[in-house]
Amino acid sequence: MTHNYTPTVKDWLSLLLLILLWGTSFMFTAVSLQSFSPVGIVSLRVLIAAIILTLFMYAKGWRLPAEPLAWAIFLLLGIMGNLLPFLLISTGQKDISSGIAGLLMAFMPLATMILAHYFVLGERLNRFKILGFVLGITGVVIVLWPSLVGTHSNLMSGLLILLATFSYAINTILVRRLPSYNPVVKSAGVMIISSIVIVPLWLWQDLPWQQSYSLKATLSVLWLGIGPTAYATILLFAVIGTAGPTFLSYINYVIPVVAYFTGALLLGEVIEWHSLAAMLLIILGIALTRKRVAH
DSSP: OOOOOOOOHHHHHHHHHHHHHHHSHHHHHHHHTTTSOHHHHHHHHHHHHHHHHHHHHHHTTOOOOOSHHHHHHHHHHHIIIIIHHHHHHHHHTTTSOHHHHHHHHTTHHHHHHHHHHHHSTTOOOOHHHHHHHHHHHHHHHHHHHHHHHSSSOOHHHHHHHHHHHHHHHHHHHHHHHSOOOOHHHHHHHHHHHHHHHHHHHHHHHHOGGGSOOOHHHHHHHHHHIIIIIIIHHHHHHHHHHHHOHHHHTTHHHHHHHHHHHHHHHHHOOOOOHHHHHHHHHHHHHHHHHTOOOOO
């Protein structure tokens, strides 16, 4: 069964909005880190998203599943698709700029492609995919190179961000392999169980009621929960539903660019030529992997 999706103007606007929501999330994470710990940021992101998505779900007349298997799946997806990558990114961003974090995240579709070759039927590697992967990994090496040879070693932070791309990639494969539920119900369930896992840890570790938080950081972390986590999730499934998953994959080309330049323009992060070269290589790599092989 093949769908012939024709993206409407509304789909393009939704896509643009998703790019902005996700592309600027690195910048908002950087601002949040001024007052909040990585665990605090992740806790508030998933907790706020859990509340919004659950309300949205009930408003639509949908209900959370009761069977334990569903919640086991939600837990797995919550760890791989939210808790782990959010935590890795927030921790990594303590030492590297939001632009570089966004740039490294562009590696996600390439990581997914490699995993899909082994775990998803019909997703074989071909010469274009391999070449695309090589270009992408070259881009990543260029980004991390200064910290490989330099004295200021933020290599660990860069590697944490890369680990996050693999975490998202594994999550993508899991979503394709595990039983599927209504996407909004699944997202609400995932956020609820993620909150149950991480919020107690945050309360225990940070004693947030004893801390003082700046208004800017507080608003940033609230926005991360509302915008890039909750609203983007609802938007994401709406776009996939009307325009199809391939249309959505275009965002992988643009998000790193948005992340890099919002960090530079709004947070005064340095624009480096080698990062720009790396960004081009990674985006070219993604583009190459999409090339059809003539049989």
